[in-house]
Amino acid sequence: MTATHAISFTINGQPHEAAVEPRLLLVDYLRQHMDLTGTHVGCEHGVCGACTILMDGKPVRSCIMLAVQADGHELTTVEGLAEGPDNMHPLQEAFWEAHGLQCGFCTPGFLMTLKPYLEEHPDANEDDIRHAISGNLCRCTGYQHIVDAALLGAKKMHAK
């Protein structure tokens, strides 16, 4: 068995230390060792976007990152979007209200992709949003309601 490596990183604002085997994928670490199962696995090679999380505020595919690579970084998963257990991030509210999900499996990946994008681009139009989410697959919705939810989310995010 290969040696484990000590890593420390922040997850959803909380500091975290661990010793991990190098070949453990970041998505598997989050799902199996931290019980953060909101990040999903859809394709195992970075094409579907269901595993998208934020690293230092930027969306990355956690299924093609090693857990050891989290060392020294700030990670955010969908569980860390809301400010607390009783309220939701305005983008989450928007997806709910605008029917931006059906089975919901792809939803965390979309949320993590859109949050930083809409923070940076408050005036994003439909076309901008489509390009921003072009790397996330959804099989249920046909995307139209996701785009609507994103537009509503941008409004809510910047109303605060």
Next chain:
Amino acid sequence: MKPAPFEYHAPLSLEEALALKREHGDDGKPLAGGQSLIPAMNFRVAQPSILIDLNKLEELRGIRKKNGALHIGAMTLQSSTEHSDLVAQHAPLLHETIPNIAHPQIRNRGTIGGSLAHADPAAELPVVALALGARFRAQNADAERWLEVGDFFSGLFSVALEPDEILVEIAFPEMPANTGWAFMEIARRSGDYAMAGVAALLTLNDEKIEAAKLVYLNVGDGPVEAMQAQQRLQGATADAAAFAEAAQLAAHEDIDPYGNVHASPEYQRHLVSVLTQRALTKALERASN
């Protein structure tokens, strides 16, 4: 599937990284963005025994203009390059190309050097490098050297780095005056590996073409320069007829595509013909402005 076991190092300095590379040679695989390597490892198509993670080497990141070229650190993120004003200004061909690479999330981890050293024949950056005449700085524990692009790509997924070398920097020379450029690719979906793609440069002298570069992706073992097409264009008047002939040569004489699950070799040739004409037309427009 999950990756096979491996030994992992995350050096904190280039010196440390080069010492590791000296120690392990070809067994020590550099890990850059991982956006190509880790998927391959997930499917066990790649099973490196030792990974040398370069992501902590800030000294390998950065974009600067120097001596008429744009110098980009090998570990510079594709997304940094995408949003760089320096790149937009001094390497517009590169600027046009980057958004074609996969998706934003991939570009947030993928690096310029990583993509070039991986040398996937379907990748975009190698054709840009070849078109611009990029130069590659490689270092080992003792010394550094510069490689010309013609020597760098050495075959399918192969580059001419020695076992103890790491690619540290790439210099993209500025285009000569009166040069127009275009990068285009055609995929089944945007963001997918393209079925064919081209980087085109056209340097004009009045109405005549002084020099032309046509470099293609996914039609050979690496970036493929269309020698006969380029020759046909040299000295010719820049017009649709010349472009059509160049397209014909590029599609049928200069390339030998393998085909894949999405495109037969015949179709790839057809795309090359279409892309050549479209790209040359665009490059001409830009050269004339």
Next chain:
Amino acid sequence: MAIGQSLTRIDAEGKVTGRTLYPGDINRLGQLHAKVLFAQRPHAIIRRLDTSRAEALEGVVAIFTAKDVPVNEYGLILPDQPVLCGPGSNKAHAERVRFVGDQVAFIVAETERIAAQARDLIEVDYEDLLVLSDPLVAREDSQTLLHPETGSNVLCHYKIRHGDVEAAFAQADVIVESEYRTPAQEHAYLAPEAGLGYVDEAGRITVEVAGQWAHEEQEAIAHALNLPAHKVRVIHPAIGGAFGGREDMSIQIVLALAAMRLHERGIVRPVKIVWTREESIIGHHKRHPYVIRSKWGATSDGKIIAAQSEVIADGGAYAYTSTKVLGNATLMCTGPYNIPNVHVDSYAVYTNNVPGGAFRGFGGPQGAFAAETQVNKLAEALGLDPIEIRQRNVARTGDETFTKAPLPGEVTLEQVIAETAKAAGWENAKTGWVRDAGKAQWPGDGERPVHIKRGVGFASGFKNIGFSFGFPERAWATIEIHGKAEIERVVLHQAGSDVGQGAHTVFKQMAAEAVGVAVDKVELVLADTSVTGDSGSASASRLTFMSGNAIRGAADAALQKWRDEDRPAIAEFKYVPPATTAFNPETGEADPNFAYGYVAEAVAVEVDTETGHVHLVDVICADDVGKAINPQQIEGQVEGAVVQAAGYTILENFIQTDGYVRTPHLSNYLIPTVLDVPDRVQSIILEYGDAVGPWGAKGMAEMPYIPLAPAVIAAVQDAIGVWINDFPLVPERVLRALGKL
């Protein structure tokens, strides 16, 4: 009124916060991990199966093979599939593997990694057999039989004999004859198969898994394990998409088998399995590819007088639901039209390809592709407008189809076609329906480079709601009304699965409406066979209709009890719709369905005549849903169905060569991204009311799928002047049609 409200999804909060647990997210204390050994070859006999080296690996707990399965068979319609392939079971020919996704062993270990290592240590000696990958060849081959006991590779043959087509062809002024080929399609739900098997506190073999019909899974497990049904429990947690792809077994029986056998050995630990995407793609069924040879005749007044079809479905290795899909395709291959002479021979054929099974539309898209394209070609041949020809032939209320049974209820296809056509710029002028492309507002204009050609196409369709051809159809619901003087809360027990379509939200609305309380007073007890009665599957666009009527019946009965001071008032109700019958084997006479949905679409495409790319630009879809229980969810279903159908028609390309799957990943099997979908999908929700449906509601989830492919083909023909008779419209196919390759 709860009905008609676009109530937001009741499960949205959990899904947007990541708290919702899909089967792969569920972990139980002490769980073991499993992997499946797949055959990975399309046709062979297992001569030797040795698990000893694998079993000796430290951390391996058990390896199950065919000999461990009490009744080694499964099949929703016909039990022709072994649960595990290999020697030593009571199933004839179970030692054969017949497609790459056949399961040979189920390995249980302490970790997934060890299970995978052990899997790779299992030794199997295969004797390869001839691979039949073309249903036309398999149909004629009487030597190489996939199921030797059947004597033929033809699983099923339907005949429709109505009138005299030969005489009619002699009368016809135009005849259109073509061969159509439709592709296989992968469901590509984002959540690959995953689940857990364990023994619950009541001693029941329990499986927690994403499926479409909890009670059917319970029955299949009970059958294979030789247990009474009440000793088996199936629970559906959140489901990450289905579209028909979870209608048959994948991991349910093997998980239950492992739980049971381990328990017998004194090992009381749950077993968890998570499939990779590749395992999912080779391991579960696909949409059937079809070859449809059509010859239709019409007279110059625009009346279609004869339709002849030969229909061949590639059923793949096992029956799955091929007979029902074929029945649908047979019904739909001549369209919803009054054609006095119809002659159809349809066949489902076994091959060594991945089995064909349920996928949204269920034979309808294939049948409609042929039917609607034939109509569009006849229109062209006659110089008639495509709307006009339809309105001259479409079935109306009371009309019989070739099955000699009248279509049930009100047939609103004429109105649906009219609404779609008007929105797309058609006018019903004095001389008939006509469209002036220059004047039409839709699809709007814009400048295009000269090599991009635009076209508009139209198609209509119909699709059954509910199970067909005599398949037992029923749904149970239980309503509890609690309170003292006033109703304080209502509990609905309802097993219908929410696979993403929003069924649970709609159930709540319907229960609230039926009892007469606010929606937030309703609680749901959901798909768990131990506490909910059988509602049937989430398929055939049936849950709103079937479960809705069950809910109404239960609510009425509970309210009666409530009024009689029986409190809490609890009532169980089983809704059974009007009976249906199977095809007469010689004539095809039948009363096949109790309800239909009617739909029409107008689409606009752009074709890049240099590269062959087809882009679907705009879609108008009108659907008679009877009554829109939740309009926002209906829109979501329309958009989702249109995009899946667009993928089916243009982008997705499931490639099998000699029984091997060449596209087992989402990087080579390409489903639409947001940039590949129509710029706009307009849904026109029509509510003409169904006499039998709850509050007049019907179903609609499959309807928008049905006409999309033929509408696109017609639009492409409008754009480039060429009829393409097969798809997907990958760029090469379009270029070849243009003569450029």
